[in-house]
Amino acid sequence: MIFITGGAAQGKRSFAENVLGVRAFTDGSSCTPEDVLIAECVTGYHELIARLMNEGIDPMSFTERFCRENRSAAVMMNEVGSGIVPIDRGEREWRENVGRCGCIIAERSETVIRMVCGVADVIKGERQW
């Protein structure tokens, strides 16, 4: 598993496409949870987490299952937790769940990349490209 994170619009998708050679992207903001389990590359996993919460699915259990069943996946998820704690309870819980799920994905991934200004910083594992 490979995890690509970083803030919004830092070049995650271009990196996956051009450097990792990913062909098929599954959009976490619109796909079904089942799609994720067989995806080559999931984009916007943080948005998937919000949708899982709306559907009453526990995002941490789902993420554990995803990491178990789709070990070759590439996953893209933004870093969203470095702001003021939101006043809205739902927003707050979403942000915390993104943090917890991110820790799960990072732990299960052989490689974790943090994109900043289009530059890939390998923060776990070895550069394989």
Next chain:
Amino acid sequence: MTTLITGGSKCGKSRLAERILSGFAGRKIYIATMKPYGDEERKIIARHILQREGKGFETLECYTDIRDADVPEGAAVLLECVGNLLANEMFTEGGMTYPSEKIVSGLRELSRRTKMLVIVTNQVGSDGVRYEEGTAAYIAEIGKVNCGIAAFADNVIECVYGIPLPLKGELPC
């Protein structure tokens, strides 16, 4: 040795802080700065107590005036977290204060009395939202506090989804 740990929400900062002090043989003090205002704070406190269970920490509650924290000489201290300490000092019944210098000098003083000090803080300035005056001032103050601590700390570590990234010094575990 002083280590500052920063990062976003639920990125494994506490866990890393505990790991850094896990091998320490002397007294270990956990300075808790969160006031139990309501259910949510109580839940967070309960979760952190559970996480620390069996790890040999004595808990010391200290909401303000960190310089005066009653810590035994030569102990190891885990302070969690700067964000709450700042909010407690900053938003008082008498109005808003700007306590960044007081907090930094208090923590520097604390670092002199301890063998190991691990300070957990937060990154709160990266959501690009324009906030009203009080929150904007809070973001500015926590930025100053973090820069002030980082200047005297031996190590500064950023946590990204559980992965520790040394920004200054080294990962002391």
